[in-house]
Amino acid sequence: MTTSATSNEGITPEEYDLVVLGTGEGAKYLAWTLAKQGVRVASIEQRWIGGSCPNIACLPSKNIIHSAKVASYFARAAEFGIDSAGYKVNMAGVTNRKRSMVKALVDIHVRNFETSGVDLVLGHGYFVGPRLIQVDMNDGTKRQLRGANVVIGTGTHATLDETPGLVAAQPLTHIEALELETLPEHLLIIGGGYIGLEFAQAMRRLGSKVTVVERNTALLHREDPDVSEAMASLFHDEDIKLILGASVESVSGTSGQSVSLTYQQDGVSATITGSHLLVATGRTPNTSGIGLDLAGVELTDRGYIKVDERLKTTAPGTWAIGDVAGSPQFTHIAFDDFRVIRDNLAGKDHVTTGRQVPYTMFTDPELAKVGLSETEAKAKGIAYRLFKIPMAADLRTRTLSETRGFMKALVGEDDRILGITVFGVDGGEIMSAVQIAMIAGLPYTALREAILTHPTLMEGLIVLFSSAPMVVPGATA
Known part of the structure; x- marks a missing residue:
């Protein structure tokens, strides 16, 4: 050197x-x-x-x-x-x-x-x-x-905003939440995004009472309405309390002992108290x-x-x-x-524009998506055919007792797959298989006519693309 x-x-x-x-x-x-x-x-x-x-x-x-x-x-x-x-x-x-x-x-x-x-x-x-x-x-x-x-x-x-009393309450972020050695009696979570929802379900299943406070009126508000509704239904069934459309006004107490949130919802102020507070409101x-x-x-x-x-x-x-x-x-x-x-x-031209951005939220069942959602396609005026089936139509889910959810795919006028969303068991794996077909530029019929092992979750793609599609027109002049 x-x-x-x-x-x-x-x-x-x-x-x-x-x-x-x-x-x-x-x-x-x-x-x-x-x-x-x-x-x-x-x-x-x-x-x-x-x-x-x-x-x-x-x-x-x-x-x-x-x-x-x-x-x-x-x-x-x-x-x-x-x-x-x-x-x-x-x-x-x-x-x-x-x-x-x-x-x-x-x-x-x-x-x-x-x-x-x-x-x-x-x-x-x-x-x-x-x-x-x-x-x-x-x-x-x-x-x-x-x-x-x-x-x-x-x-x-993790972002900690200037909400009065928040920093003084010594809240958990994802870092501290992963180091807990005793189970919170009642975990309050500010934020209904990926981190907040994954922790909410996990801690509830491990035995904590859990309340999620989210400022938007729907969970995962950027997702299609059926996705948001399905996630809310899941959390309701698992006895996770959701306080939606709520803005946190102040925090008091100390996380790990007793901590209270005062929030406003529909113009009315209310307070909820728990043993621990997790903040999952974004990244800085x-x-x-x-x-x-x-x-x-x-x-x-x-x-x-x-x-x-x-x-x-x-x-x-x-x-x-x-x-x-x-x-x-x-x-x-x-x-x-x-x-x-x-x-x-190395002197080669490689850019970030136009790349696929797949994602999976690891709730149970998983939420996975790549390509266009219905909301995005409609906003861009893109015509599509919607193929949608309940996860129960994929016979493998019945052997697992994991029939909750659905999968849906958007197909363009040229038969190419525009996007897929899976809310179901191993959704990330199913989505990835379709993503590979999208990368290859295959028409949806290639998956529909494929010979896939029975009974596997991937076999559900044959069922999906054999279903009767709903045609959604694009923007008109």
């Missing part, structure tokens, strides 16, 4: 081909891939080696959700012909199972950094000039790293305190790093990746961001 002249901090900058700030999904794969190609790479991480997904987000939450699924099977034991004298949830055991998984995942990440040849730098990194990052190391020392190219992948964190980009102004990196009006369709920032040789770049906040999108930057660094 070569070094340049001593900086004005008295620290000699170390020169790299690539410096990556953060080790999240896209950032780590970029570092590993280029380092294996012989590129001199340094990755800076303050705490979560591997980023949020293996440590405090996707995988840990799905681990807890699966424990809740197992608990739900115990509760339904008689339905499967099994006599049970009852069961008790050991929340410490649930959390320890999650911790064991996280430790194994982090160990894998550490080995990947070691074997790839990346210089993993542990500490708080911030810009002190263009493409020059100072790191206050976790061991108390300081280093400066300069990259021919620099990639910013600092992610986002991690862009403060990292010297972006010194780097020449501009922000959008929403506080995310301003990037073009190739993920270049406003500063030469400086890129942003994943959530902090304003990309859709999914791990799989961050991974695709890695491909975009990798290719552009």
